[in-house]
Amino acid sequence: MTSHKINMLLIVGLLVVGAFDREGLAQTTSLPQRHVVQIDGFVFQPPQIRVVPGDTVVWVNRDFVPHFISVGEGKWQSDVLEENQSWELVVNETGSFSYVCVFHPKMIGIVTIHD
Amino acid sequence: MNTFKSFLYLGLAGSIFFGGMVATGCATSNDHAMNGNAMANDTPAFNDLEIAHIAYTAGAIDIRYAHLALALAEDPEVLKFAELMVRDHTAVNKKALALVKKLQITPQDNGMSQQLLKGAVTIRNELSRLHGPAFAKRYAANELGYHKAVNQAVEKTLIPTAQNAELKALLTGALQTFKVHQEHAVVMNEKLQ
Numbered sequence: 290m291t292s293h294k295i296n297m298l299l300i301v302g303l304l305v306v307g308a309f310d311r312e313g314l315a316q317t318t319s320l321p322q323r324h325v326v327q328i329d330g331f332v333f334q335p336p337q338i339r340v341v342p343g344d345t346v347v348w349v350n351r352d353f354v355p356h357f358i359s360v361g362e363g364k365w366q367s368d369v370l371e372e373n374q375s376w377e378l379v380v381n382e383t384g385s386f387s388y389v390c391v392f393h394p395k396m397i398g399i400v401t402i403h404d
Numbered sequence: 405m406n407t408f409k410s411f412l413y414l415g416l417a418g419s420i421f422f423g424g425m426v427a428t429g430c431a432t433s434n435d436h437a438m439n440g441n442a443m444a445n446d447t448p449a450f451n452d453l454e455i456a457h458i459a460y461t462a463g464a465i466d467i468r469y470a471h472l473a474l475a476l477a478e479d480p481e482v483l484k485f486a487e488l489m490v491r492d493h494t495a496v497n498k499k500a501l502a503l504v505k506k507l508q509i510t511p512q513d514n515g516m517s518q519q520l521l522k523g524a525v526t527i528r529n530e531l532s533r534l535h536g537p538a539f540a541k542r543y544a545a546n547e548l549g550y551h552k553a554v555n556q557a558v559e560k561t562l563i564p565t566a567q568n569a570e571l572k573a574l575l576t577g578a579l580q581t582f583k584v585h586q587e588h589a590v591v592m593n594e595k596l597q
Binding site for chain 1: 488491492495496499577578580581584587588
């Protein structure tokens, strides 16, 4: 076997080992997820979500009219969301937080952030 | 109540649906006058252009009531509701204008839109003479009555009569919004009692 072939085999071997390492990492450490909540017909869908710290929750307004989300009694607030606009919130702490549309207070949802 | 009467009563915005709230003889005389018209036009057939005009006019009227409230009201609940009416009805009417532009149509003025506008003048004149809690209560009662009447008309007549699918979809979405307003108006009235 020539030295060139040996070098190629070593490179391929290293790449394979590296791939397994990444796979193993993915199995032990979950990557942050995006959770989409649709606002449609004056309801949040789904009305309750469970996420982990580091995840992103995205609210998307599908109604004609503007909505304005307040999570945890004002702890986090969106801008006014016009039709088809969205708001992203990266959650970094645990707890269960209810949220409402400030404009239409009968619209209620819950986001639970757990370890 | 037949459909045409229902529309005519929109102009009086709740005074008729809530007899206890009728405060003026003007409303009663209008009622009699319009009943006469109703008998003469018992089964009106609106085309899509007229439906679009009626729906837009109904929203515009409520926006004007809201601006009056924002100028005259002091009650926080009333002010919040009025802001909501301006915001939501403006959004719905903006959507309606976009559809009109897309379809390249011109909404058609009609007797019903005229009756709505005429009735709204009566209500605005009445509201503009009131202050403080009296204004708040009358505005709140009118909003509840108006939304009940509009919702009934949209649901029972405008949506079933509309031919264009996009217009029908717009009206359906608008009705969902107006029903939320009606529920909100119920709460506002309860708080003002």
